[in-house]
Amino acid sequence: SIDLRGRSFLKELDYTREELLHLVSLAAELKKARRAGTEVPRLTGRNIALIFERASTRTRCSFEVAAHHQGAHVTYLEPATTHIGSKESIRDTARVLGRMFDGIGFRGNSHETVETLSRHSGIPVWNGLTRDWHPTQMLADVLTMVEHFGKPADALSFAFLGAADSNLGNSYAVIGALLGMDVRIVGPRSLWPDENAVVKPATELARLSGATLTLTEDVAAGVRGADVLLTDVWASMGDPWELWAERIDLLMPYQVNAAAMAATGNPDVRFMHCLPAFHDGETSFGETVRARTGHTELEVTSEVFESAASLVFDQAENRLHTIKAVMVATLAGPAD
Ligand code: CP
Numbered sequence: 001s002i003d004l005r006g007r008s009f010l011k012e013l014d015y016t017r018e019e020l021l022h023l024v025s026l027a028a029e030l031k032k033a034r035r036a037g038t039e040v041p042r043l044t045g046r047n048i049a050l051i052f053e054r055a056s057t058r059t060r061c062s063f064e065v066a067a068h069h070q071g072a073h074v075t076y077l078e079p080a081t082t083h084i085g086s087k088e089s090i091r092d093t094a095r096v097l098g099r100m101f102d103g104i105g106f107r108g109n110s111h112e113t114v115e116t117l118s119r120h121s122g123i124p125v126w127n128g129l130t131r132d133w134h135p136t137q138m139l140a141d142v143l144t145m146v147e148h149f150g151k152p153a154d155a156l157s158f159a160f161l162g163a164a165d166s167n168l169g170n171s172y173a174v175i176g177a178l179l180g181m182d183v184r185i186v187g188p189r190s191l192w193p194d195e196n197a198v199v200k201p202a203t204e205l206a207r208l209s210g211a212t213l214t215l216t217e218d219v220a221a222g223v224r225g226a227d228v229l230l231t232d233v234w235a236s237m238g239d240p241w242e243l244w245a246e247r248i249d250l251l252m253p254y255q256v257n258a259a260a261m262a263a264t265g266n267p268d269v270r271f272m273h274c275l276p277a278f279h280d281g282e283t284s285f286g287e288t289v290r291a292r293t294g295h296t297e298l299e300v301t302s303e304v305f306e307s308a309a310s311l312v313f314d315q316a317e318n319r320l321h322t323i324k325a326v327m328v329a330t331l332a333g334p335a336d
C-alpha cells in the first residue's frame with residue numbers, strides 16, 4: 001500500500017505514477033464521501049499554515065475548506081503582515097513554523113522558496129503554485145478528465161494551447177508523461193517549456209510510461225483527435241503589461257475558439273482551464289487590455305468557455321477534493 005506520510009508535494013517529478021494515481025483516487029473517494037455526507041475527519045487537531053505571496057481564489061479556498069472538512073485549523077499568513085521575506089528569511093521562518101504546525105501550504109514566485117521551506121521546516125509542504133510548477137492543479141485536472149470520460153488517465157489525450165513556458169505548461173508536460181497520457185503542447189516554439197528542466201525529463205518519463213509527448217507549432221496537427229483542449233492565461237499573474245502586450249499577436253493563433261475545437265475532429269471534445277480565464281474583459285485588467293488592444297477575449301473565447309463542452313467549474317471544484325487528498329495522504333496516511 002502507498003504511504004505518503006511526512007512527504008512534501010512540491011512538483012510532479014518528485015512523485016511516481018502510482019503515487020500520483022493514488023492521490024487522484026483518494027480525492028475521488030473523499031469527493032464521494034463529502035457528497036454522501038459520510039466524510040470522516042482525519043486531520044482533527046492538526047494545524048496548517050498557509051503562506052501566499054501571490055493572489056489566489058481557488059487554491060487558498062481549497063486549502064481552507066478542505067482543512068475545515070477534515071477537522072484541521074488553518075492560519076493564513078501573508079507577507080504584508082508577517083516578517084516572511086522582509087525581516088526574516090524563509091529558512092528561519094521554516095524552522096519556526098515547523099515547531100508549531102503540522103503542514104504548510106505555499107504559493108509564491110520562486111520554486112526555490114518552496115523547496116527551502118520543505119527542507120528546513122521538517123513538515124510536509126504543499127506547493128499551491130510557483131513560477132515553475134502547479135502540481136495540485138494537475139491532480140484536479142486529471143481527476144476531472146478521468147471522472148468525466150470514465151476512462152483511466154493513460155487512455156486519454158489532451159492538448160495544451162498557448163504559452164507553455166509557464167507553471168502550467170511545465171506541469172502538463174510532466175503529468176501527462178508520468179501518467180502515460182497522449183499530451184500535446186501546442187504553441188510558438190519560443191514559448192515551449194524549457195528543454196533541460198522539462199522536455200528532457202518528460203521525454204524520458206514518457207518512454208517509461210508509454211506516454212506520447214508532442215510539441216508542435218501546428219494547431220491543426222496538435223489538436224487532432226484530442227479528448228480535451230486546455231489553455232491558460234498568456235502570462236503569469238503580476239507580470240508586467242508589456243509582457244502581455246508583446247505576446248498577444250504571437251499567441252492569437254493558439255486561442256481556444258470554435259475553430260480549434262472543431263479542428264480536433266472530435267464531436268465530444270471538452271474544454272478545460274485552471275482559471276482565472278481571460279474571456280470576457282469583465283475585470284479591471286480586462287478594461288486595460290480592451291483599451292489598449294481592442295481585445296476582450298484572449299486565450300479562450302466566451303463561446304467555448306460558456307459552452308456545454310466546458311468543464312471549468314467541475315475542474316475548479318476538484319481543486320478542493322484533490323488538495324484535501326494531498327493533506328490527508330501526507331499527514332494522516334492510509335486509512336485503517
Ligand atoms: N487555478 C488556480 O490556481 O486558481 P487560483 O489562482 O484562484 O488559486
Ligand code: NVA
Nearest residue numbers: 166168232236237275
Ligand atoms: N499560469 C497562471 C496560473 C494561475 C492559476 C499564473 O501563473 O498566473
